[in-house]
Amino acid sequence: MIGRHRHCIALEDFSREEIVEVLDLALSMKEVLRRPLKKVPTLRGKSVVNLFFESSTRTRSSFEIAAKVLSADALNWTATGSSVSKGETLLDTARNLEAMRPDVIVVRHASSGAPAFLARHVKCSVVSAGDGAHEHPSQGLLDCFTIRERLGSLSGRTVAIVGDISHSRVARSDLHALQKLGAKVRVCGPPTMIPQGIERLGAEVFHELEKAVAGADAVVMLRIQHERIGDPLIPGTREYSRLWGLNARKAAEWLKPECLILHPGPINRGVELSSDVADGPRSVILDQVENGVAVRMAILYLLAGAGATTEGAPAEKATA
């Protein structure tokens, strides 16, 4: 359990305390990850199914490593999208998986709400690895973890999220989690990429990059998906990168010296981020990847592990 939650689907539903619980536990998980022998028996005998309806290398691998470090058995189930007319329905897939008695199902799906649907129909825990343009809770948590690790605290900080906010599940999870931890959140992009009513979620809306990043403590640059071009949300990548992309010159002129650059990956180099920024000293993009494993270990541990019962924390187990 993460606080009151048996599933990890939407950070919107999580309290500040529940988020902090995951982040604090992820800290000890990161310590486990950095050991020469990266294996603790915490989730031995537990099984985690990675059910991916959308291709994803990074997130799936991250969950797989997280499960394996905790000694859970991880199974990857790659599925094709379902519809009325073709293939197996999500409900049938869910029932089939359920029959294999997994402890956790990690699901990535192109349809917003698919993890919630799954959670209603299976008995095990469901972890969303991203659903449509809804949420990507583990990404939101790892972004918070990364900023907190570098800046000490999120309280009173300002974070700018730049890019296609409309289609971004990362933006929504970040928005909920960052604010619960006390940060102010700005979103920035062309008006075609800013969804209606985003300010009701607490975001301050900007259309000019310079203003959005001024005084920010961290900037999350979102990936521009090629299928959006000609949607037509933007005329092309050339104009986009000029107006909303970040390069070394803009970073030097517009950002505070200590401002961090995050990106959920994979990067379109030269579109939203130039290589010199992506690989530069402000970039914490690879920290995000490492922290992602730690955060996912914490999530799996809280949902499938002994949790509050007798087995104890993984750090104690490892020393025993």
Add this chain to the structure above:
Amino acid sequence: MSETIFIEGGRVIDPQSGLDGVRTVVIRDGRIAEVGERVERPREARLVDGRGKWVTPGFLDLHVHLREPGQEYKETVQSGARAAVAGGFTAVCAMANTLPPNDNATVTELVLARAAAAGLARVYPVGCVSRGQKGEELAEYGELKAAGCVALSDDGRPVQNPALMRRALEYARVFGLTLAVHEEDPHLAGRWSMNEGPVATRLGLKGYPAQAEEVMVLRDLALADLTGGRLHLQHVSTAGSVRAVREAKRRGLPVTAEATPHHLTLSDEEVARSGYDTDFKMNPPLRGEADVRAVREGLADGTLDCIATDHAPHAVEEKQLEFDAALNGIIGLETAFAACLELVRQGVLSERRLVEAFTGAPARCFGLQGGTLVRGAPADVAVLDPGLEWTCDPAALHSRSRNTPWKGRRLVGRCTHTLVDGRLVHQLGGGR
């Protein structure tokens, strides 16, 4: 001939004749024989106890999908008509988007034959505006009218070409047929799953902006002005559409409009509250709070003439899906009265206006008979218990489908008896 029936002790509400009071309704030979304060009941007459209940003209629903022919796994004329009478509806207008669509007399006659065989609610077929609902050429309105169609609609596949719409409105005038239109600009609406707005943004679902309905409402009002053709706007869902209809009526355009129980009582917040429950997914989608208020006001002040359910049955496997993959539509015949009675309790509608919106008002929109209890009228009667509490169990409904957003909810108000042509075709708890 059918038996003589006395409905005694009920509050008779007949907005058409202005009657609202406790009366005895006497039904003989399929017609209303008498509505009186004290009538001697012969021993052989059947008694329906109306005490504590409303006795109203049978409800008329201008907008239902009976799915036959072609999609009998969702609903049939028989099962839909059974659901209708269970909800107090004695007549329903069957939309033309069947398989094949109702664009010729053969389909119309089949629907009418099935309805006659069922012997439940009256079923009024609605014919296609365009052949095959393809939006390319006019259907044969003369043949459709002669076969029994009472109106025209491409509901489900709205007419996009404004020139065709113009000709349809003009041509339909010869036959006195109303064009019932589903207003949606498919390009502006895009591949949507719910109303565009803060809730869609929160849930990450693709939004359908209110304006994609309103631009088509404005287009068709302009075409009604141009042609003088009779236009009926189906399931009006936005504040802008209500404003446009109000203005058009003020100018005297030949337009009528309907509102659904769900657009009157539920907002897009339900999609979030229910956790993406696809029984809150329909077309047009549930709108924002301000739109719900505007639709209520529109119904209360008569801008929107009547209530219609847009009863749209779908099989479980078409709804138990990811939100964006599930089909649009919900069933509504058996919950309409209870859902809308809530508006009376909230002070939005008077009891009289509620009954009118279910009876005389829809009859006038399409120029249909019925909707009143005056002596000599066909005995289509609903007996309703406005205080009856019940829980909506989808499995216990008469529709073949289960896709109702009111499932599991405590509802107040239910039809207890329904008579069509003086025959008792529904009795609550009576089975069948």
